[in-house]
Amino acid sequence: MNAGAYEAEIKDVLFDATAIDRQGKLHISKAPDLGFTYRHSNAPSDWIFTSATLQGSDDSSEAIAARMENIAIAREGSQPIRERTGGSTFKNPKGQKAWELIDRAGCRGMQRGGAQVSNTHCNFLINTGSATAADLEGLGEEVRRRVEDETGILLEWEIRRIGVLSAVGGAL
Ligand SMILES: Cc1cc2nc3c(=O)[nH]c(=O)nc-3n(C[C@H](O)[C@H](O)[C@H](O)COP(=O)(O)OP(=O)(O)OC[C@H]3O[C@@H](n4cnc5c(N)ncnc54)[C@H](O)[C@@H]3O)c2cc1C
Structure with a gap:
């Protein structure tokens, strides 16, 4: 689903990913082949991802830890x-x-x-x-x-709902 937050998404760090389909065939895809857009990829829905290679960027461990800490603090304060x-x-x-x-x-x-x-x-x-x-x-x-x-804007659910829509839920 190309998860993302704080100006970064999985597509920014993914190098390649391996999936297996229902016929047992392996698919190794480079990130650009997965058609990532906002909270979406074009990966077929029957693929099961088994591994991924992620590419980070060089920095000192202190700087990385500080960025992680800042994001954790920002998230704690706003969500x-x-x-x-x-x-x-x-x-x-x-x-x-x-x-x-x-x-x-x-x-x-x-x-x-x-x-x-x-x-x-x-x-x-x-x-x-x-x-x-x-x-x-x-x-x-x-x-x-x-x-x-x-x-005038109709919001689109990000949460994926499964099962039977309740009578009070309204149209999808
Ligand atoms: C409190 C909270 C905060 C969140 N904040 C953010 C945010 O800031 N940004 C953001 O982008 N999202 C956010 N999310 C959403 C989160 O990224 C999604 O719920 C994500 O799909 C969770 O992945 P999961 O593996 O834990 O969930 P799961 O429910 O296990 O999986 C999600 C979907 O992926 C499928 N799936 C799982 N594993 C595989 C696999 N190996 N291969 C193929 N399909 C698979 C499942 O069938 C399901 O359809 C948040 C969610 C919560 C609960």
Whole structure:
């Protein structure tokens, strides 16, 4: 899914990756062949990745440790990392930040059953303890509706939902 954060993505460090398909055939792909875009790759969905070669950049171990520490501090201060959450809920639309649109639509802190839009970072949905999948999905769909009404932008789920869509969840 080309995970990324803080201006870097897997595609920036991946050299090559090995996958096996359902017929047992091995595929070794160089990073550019995997068609990485934002939170997406073109790898066939039946491939199972078994290894990857990553290429870092030279720096002193102190400088690398300091960068890691700074990111950990920034993340701790801006995301609800100690709560029950699935991470970023919606993809950032091109040139926009999902959390800003959600905030602008007045959804920060909004609740449905045991699900809540995080007050710390409003692109995170939190299970406050008793949330059902339907609470989380319904809340997410309500956020999408409000953001579209307010900004004209329809947010796209980053979280991949599986199973049967609940009646309250709304259209995918
Ligand atoms: C608190 C939190 C914060 C997050 N923050 C970020 C962030 O800042 N940036 C970001 O980009 N993402 C973020 N995420 C999302 C995270 O990157 C994805 O959830 C990621 O897919 C997790 O990988 P996993 O292997 O742990 O999950 P899994 O659920 O094990 O796998 C995710 C998907 O990949 C498939 N898969 C797993 N292993 C393989 C394999 N070997 N070969 C092929 N397919 C496989 C699974 O079938 C599944 O569809 C966050 C998630 C959480 C919970």
